[in-house]
Amino acid sequence: MAETHSLQDMRQQAAVAAKVFIQRDYTNGTVCHFQTKFPSELESRIDKQQFEETVRTLNNLYAEAEKLGSQSYIEGCLACLTAYIIFLCMETHYEKVLKKIAKYIQEQNDKIYTPRGLLLTDPIERGLRVIEVTVFEERSLTR
Amino acid sequence: MHLGVSESMRECEYSQISTRSSTPMETPYKHRTPKRRKWESFPGRNKFCCNGRIMMAKQTGVFYLTLVLILVTCGLFFTFDCPFLALKLTPVIPVIGGVLFLFVLGTLLRTSFTDPGVLPRATPDEAADLERQIDVVNGGTGYRPPPRTKEVVINGQTIKLKYCFTCKIFRPPRASHCSLCDNCVERFDHHCPWVGNCVGRRNYRFFYMFILSLSFLTIFIFSFVITHIILRSHQSGFLNALKDSPASVLEVVVCFFSVWSIVGLSGFHTYLISSNQTTNEDIKGSWSSKRGKDNYNPYSHGNIFTNCCAALCGPLPPSLIDRRGFIQSDAPQLAPPTNGTTMYGATQSQLSHMCDQDQCIQSTKFVLQAATTPLLQQQGSEPVVLTASPENGCSVPGRTSLGQPTPPTSTPSLSCHEATEMLPIHGQCHTHNHSHPLQEPMAHHHFLTPEEMPSPPGMLPCGSPLGHSHTIQAGFYNPASQDSLHEDSVRGLVKLSSV
Numbered sequence: 052m053a054e055t056h057s058l059q060d061m062r063q064q065a066a067v068a069a070k071v072f073i074q075r076d077y078t079n080g081t082v083c084h085f086q087t088k089f090p091s092e093l094e095s096r097i098d099k100q101q102f103e104e105t106v107r108t109l110n111n112l113y114a115e116a117e118k119l120g121s122q123s124y125i126e127g128c129l130a131c132l133t134a135y136i137i138f139l140c141m142e143t144h145y146e147k148v149l150k151k152i153a154k155y156i157q158e159q160n161d162k163i164y165t166p167r168g169l170l171l172t173d174p175i176e177r178g179l180r181v182i183e184v185t186v187f188e189e190r191s192l193t194r
Numbered sequence: 195m196h197l198g199v200s201e202s203m204r205e206c207e208y209s210q211i212s213t214r215s216s217t218p219m220e221t222p223y224k225h226r227t228p229k230r231r232k233w234e235s236f237p238g239r240n241k242f243c244c245n246g247r248i249m250m251a252k253q254t255g256v257f258y259l260t261l262v263l264i265l266v267t268c269g270l271f272f273t274f275d276c277p278f279l280a281l282k283l284t285p286v287i288p289v290i291g292g293v294l295f296l297f298v299l300g301t302l303l304r305t306s307f308t309d310p311g312v313l314p315r316a317t318p319d320e321a322a323d324l325e326r327q328i329d330v331v332n333g334g335t336g337y338r339p340p341p342r343t344k345e346v347v348i349n350g351q352t353i354k355l356k357y358c359f360t361c362k363i364f365r366p367p368r369a370s371h372c373s374l375c376d377n378c379v380e381r382f383d384h385h386c387p388w389v390g391n392c393v394g395r396r397n398y399r400f401f402y403m404f405i406l407s408l409s410f411l412t413i414f415i416f417s418f419v420i421t422h423i424i425l426r427s428h429q430s431g432f433l434n435a436l437k438d439s440p441a442s443v444l445e446v447v448v449c450f451f452s453v454w455s456i457v458g459l460s461g462f463h464t465y466l467i468s469s470n471q472t473t474n475e476d477i478k479g480s481w482s483s484k485r486g487k488d489n490y491n492p493y494s495h496g497n498i499f500t501n502c503c504a505a506l507c508g509p510l511p512p513s514l515i516d517r518r519g520f521i522q523s524d525a526p527q528l529a530p531p532t533n534g535t536t537m538y539g540a541t542q543s544q545l546s547h548m549c550d551q552d553q554c555i556q557s558t559k560f561v562l563q564a565a566t567t568p569l570l571q572q573q574g575s576e577p578v579v580l581t582a583s584p585e586n587g588c589s590v591p592g593r594t595s596l597g598q599p600t601p602p603t604s605t606p607s608l609s610c611h612e613a614t615e616m617l618p619i620h621g622q623c624h625t626h627n628h629s630h631p632l633q634e635p636m637a638h639h640h641f642l643t644p645e646e647m648p649s650p651p652g653m654l655p656c657g658s659p660l661g662h663s664h665t666i667q668a669g670f671y672n673p674a675s676q677d678s679l680h681e682d683s684v685r686g687l688v689k690l691s692s693v
Binding site: 138 | 380504
């Protein structure tokens, strides 16, 4: 309770010192993959390993969403046969994974990032272009 | 340790000013404006229906033509040809025809109404971050540099990612900016006027299914209408057959011309799918061997079967633009480097829309404050406190009192310049439109943003903004010396500044 209260209030009252953007990495094609290079602005705030672990997990989740496997083929064929009407009632595999990603990011924020004065924004809110890391000013934490 | 930190944070929270507490200016604003959905302020040139559920291009005339052609031709077929064929041959014919017709209609509507994979435009923070990175690369030159590109190696091929000046992003590979819809679209194939939408990553399979099923339907109708006419001519002669069923002639004509184009298009797209190319890439010859021996398509999966499966049965990504979401007004903003004032109350998308307008409004208010201060002192009327309401989150001067106009964060020289331009317009409006002091002047002011103002070669020296506008208004208001007119102008100015 106290943690969520502080999270919400941090978002509204703490001044934003900087925003760091982790861009997409297109070396594997058009699949959703973010750069794992550790940005220098976060050096003082978070452990490099931890941050890279978060980004790597996110990349794996997106890869799972876009995977060309039997499940996606069955879903696609079934949808085609029903003239895509089932999309009105059923949630696609991609959407299910996006929900998983949202939960993961919320978890990471609560456990790791908010106590360090950082906030990860779900990339879907930025059109899957960037992972936005909001860096809050230190003053409220050091008081 | 952690508990101690959170406790001290909690103490901080209660001692800080809570932004949720309603100020007199904020609550009426919040009550006045209902929550808007994101599609209502979408920057691209698109049409939205059913409260954001349906998304199309702006020009939909040809789409309605497609719809009419299909409906009329099929309608005529079911009405005039099917009864004869069902009796003479088999009732399966209208059933198959019906199934094909419904499939064609379903895929057409799906193609036309689905978001093709539009990439949302960059938030102002993102755009600023990218600009900073590009400036670092370019060596920090002031003028606008040539088109920006970024190179990336995908599967051994060097691909140039172009920067989109409209959307302020580096376009992902295979994305392209549609000039008709004014959006960047992922895996952009082409803009199809027949379906009234772009064809991109999210609706390509529907488009392909549409043209494939339409080819089958066209061939189906064409062949069975010919069969119908032949059977009738066996019965009563060729001319009589045509007389008995005139609709068939129309159907044959429509189908004849459609078959060539639709079947040809289906064949072309079958080729594109099997080689995993887009129409855009094929037309440009991006992956043709003519460009070089080592030129190959880096996106192809290697074999035709996998390419087809990936294009038609692969995972369908959801829409990135969240049309039906509500516009959030409490996102954390970057603190600007001004004298302690912070931005609050606006989303970044709103900011990108409203900042220019708001800068203009704030500049206007400053000018009006500066102008009315000496006027009211001359008049000797009761002191008026000119306040600026904190609307839309741009930097706010705060409550001001007479004699101390606080300039907005835009440079004083700009607002001086605006003073020279705006006062005459404003004055004219007042003399002409006595009853509408608010509407027209605001409309005029809306267009005079700081960017649009041409900077004169020799800028008027702006020592003190107050003094400058004082001299200007002194020169202008002398002709309007009648008391009532003067009073009305002042009242109008004061009213405007308190908007």
